[in-house]
Amino acid sequence: MSDSARSTPPYRAEHLGSLLRPQKLLDVRARMRDEGLSSEEAGLLEVETQAVGQVVKKQRDLGIPAIGSGEYTRTRFWGLMWDEFEGTVRLQDADASMFRLYHPDVVCLIEKDTHIMPGDSVIAGGKLSHNPELSQSNLHELKLVQQFVPKEEWHKIKLTMITPAWFHMRYKQGKAYAPEAYANDAEYFQDVAKVYQAELKQLYDAGLRNVQFDDPGMAYLCSKEFRDGWAADSDNIGTIEDLLDAYIALYNDCLANLPADMHTGIHLCRGNFIGGRHFATGSYDMIAQKLFQKLDVNTFYLEYDTERAGGFEPLQFLPKNKNVVVGVISTKLAQLEDKEEMKSRVRNAAEWVAKGWEETVEEALKRVCVSPQCGFSTHESGYPLNDEEETKKLALVREIADEIWGQL
Numbered sequence: 445m446s447d448s449a450r451s452t453p454p455y456r457a458e459h460l461g462s463l464l465r466p467q468k469l470l471d472v473r474a475r476m477r478d479e480g481l482s483s484e485e486a487g488l489l490e491v492e493t494q495a496v497g498q499v500v501k502k503q504r505d506l507g508i509p510a511i512g513s514g515e516y517t518r519t520r521f522w523g524l525m526w527d528e529f530e531g532t533v534r535l536q537d538a539d540a541s542m543f544r545l546y547h548p549d550v551v552c553l554i555e556k557d558t559h560i561m562p563g564d565s566v567i568a569g570g571k572l573s574h575n576p577e578l579s580q581s582n583l584h585e586l587k588l589v590q591q592f593v594p595k596e597e598w599h600k601i602k603l604t605m606i607t608p609a610w611f612h613m614r615y616k617q618g619k620a621y622a623p624e625a626y627a628n629d630a631e632y633f634q635d636v637a638k639v640y641q642a643e644l645k646q647l648y649d650a651g652l653r654n655v656q657f658d659d660p661g662m663a664y665l666c667s668k669e670f671r672d673g674w675a676a677d678s679d680n681i682g683t684i685e686d687l688l689d690a691y692i693a694l695y696n697d698c699l700a701n702l703p704a705d706m707h708t709g710i711h712l713c714r715g716n717f718i719g720g721r722h723f724a725t726g727s728y729d730m731i732a733q734k735l736f737q738k739l740d741v742n743t744f745y746l747e748y749d750t751e752r753a754g755g756f757e758p759l760q761f762l763p764k765n766k767n768v769v770v771g772v773i774s775t776k777l778a779q780l781e782d783k784e785e786m787k788s789r790v791r792n793a794a795e796w797v798a799k800g801w802e803e804t805v806e807e808a809l810k811r812v813c814v815s816p817q818c819g820f821s822t823h824e825s826g827y828p829l830n831d832e833e834e835t836k837k838l839a840l841v842r843e844i845a846d847e848i849w850g851q852l
Contacts, residue, residue: 453602453654453707454743454813455509456845458769460711461604461656462521462819463502463514464834469495470825473519492517493588500592506835507842510602510654511593517585519824521658522606524581526566529639531625532611533569542619546673548664548714548724550614566611568621572635574642582643586652599653599705604819605643607659607710608636608698609691617679629681629690637697644698648706656709656745662691662735663712663747666726666754688731696740709743709769713818714752727754733761743767748793749774749817756793760800762811768797771817773841778833786844790814814844 450456472491475481483489499514515521526532535542543550582603589601612620612632626632644655664670665688674684682690699708714724728735728746736744736758744762747753748770762768770793772786790812791805798808820834821827829837 450509453510453600454709454745454767454769455600456813456849457508457842458510458745458813458815459503459508459512459838459841460745460771460815460817460819461512461515461602461658462518462821463499463512463516464821464827464829464831465514465516465824466495466498469516473824493591496588497592500589502835503838506838508838509600511589511597511600512602512604513585513589515585515604515819515821517581517588520564521604521819521822522610523585525579525606525643526611528575528579528581529572530575530578531568531570531572531635532566533622535565535567538565542616543614544616544673544677546670546677547614548667548670549660565614567615567619568625568632568635570622570625572625572632572639574639574646576642576646579643579646582647583650586647586650590651598651601652602654602656603647603652604656604658604711607657607661608633608640608694609659609661612636613661613664613687613691616677617681633690633694633697637694637700640698641701644702644706648703653705654707656711657695657741658711658713660713660724662710662731663714663726664724665731666728667714667724668726670724671730688734692735692739696738699740707743708741709745709767710739710741711745711818713747725752728758729754732758736761736766737763741766743769743813745769745771745815747771747817748789749776753817756796759793759796762797762800764801764811767811767813768793769813769815771815773814773816773837775816775818775820775834775837776828778829780833780836780840783840783844783847786814786840787848790844790848809849814841814848816841 469491472486472488476486495516496513500511503511586603590598593601621632671684674680746768749772759768770790772789773781794805794808794812797812798805816837820829
């Protein structure tokens with residue numbers, strides 16, 4: 445189980461963060477919700493620690509170098525980071541008028557026949573700031589994984605983090621923040637970048653060297669339905685291209701002060717809700733050239749398991765100093781993919797990368813890796829695969845990587 449001499453991320457065989465939770469962990473969290481128990485009363489830390497130890501071993505046994513927690517410390521993929529920023533306010537029974545009702549998440553999550561939006565959404569009720577004493581959830585998750593990984597391999601540990609635009613895109617123009625907090629998006633983005641810079645520094649100082657931003661919203665910019673909704677919304681200031689530019693600038697500001705040895709990546713996903721449901725379709729063509737060339741990340745983790753993501757043609761715009769991880773293995777369907785077919789798809793992706801620079805496919809493959817298209821359990825439960833099926837999928841990723849890159 446080599447990784448073809450790659451000692452730094454991205455690795456030839458990757459996975460994208462969340463893994464199926466063990467029942468014992470789900471039971472403890474259910475008791476906390478149903479019986480009103482504190483985490484201490486329920487014994488959450490002990491169960492979490494045991495579960496993370498087991499999932500770290502599973503990844504190591506399968507030969508997956510970028511070890512993660514499986515997101516076992518979270519109930520949803522975005523975790524608690526935004527709740528921990530000072531200045532945020534959790535919405536309760538928010539009126540639908542606050543939201544872009546054409547945003548794919550909102551379209552799918554709004555309660556049927558009501559005007560009440562679902563919970564777990566925050567806005568900036570005041571000025572955003574980062575308090576190290578409060579911002580502990582990501583640090584806790586990192587330290588749990590570090591307990592089970594030799595220190596000389598800590599640089600391989602990957603932490604997933606929600607996009608800085610997560611609590612902006614869903615809201616109507618100017619509704620992501622209270623008017624007394626920020627006058628406009630530019631002011632708001634400036635402080636979002638500051639809190640992300642502080643969070644990333646705190647994690648870097650604790651040993652993190654590999655972060656993956658999960659960003660369904662960036663993929664929604666490829667959706668015709670979202671684009672049509674945006675164009676029809678007279679409250680919006682600017683065009684979709686202006687929004688893409690603003691989000692790229694926001695990311696780049698968040699990453700501006702990172703040391704050179706911090707690997708950064710962005711995962712574009714069209715939704716992976718309970719039951720394996722996706723929220724949007726649309727190829728990368730509309731955003732690829734600008735995104736690949738202007739976003740200051742090292743790696744793009746791209747969903748490519750079905751036709752809803754389009755073809756590999758946009759990969760011709762991938763710069764020579766950036767990587768792509770092609771997600772050709774489905775986490776939504778239990779059936780195991782045909783290995784030779786998947787190897788062919790990875791090589792097809794490399795052909796388009798090569799075309800952009802008139803290089804050989806072998807040269808292009810040095811910047812290509814393989815993974816599932818998304819996590820296996822974006823929310824804590826309710827997904828179609830079982831543990832055995834998940835293990836077979838991850839093992840297949842490893843086999844594909846070994847057979848492609850082991851020959852180079």
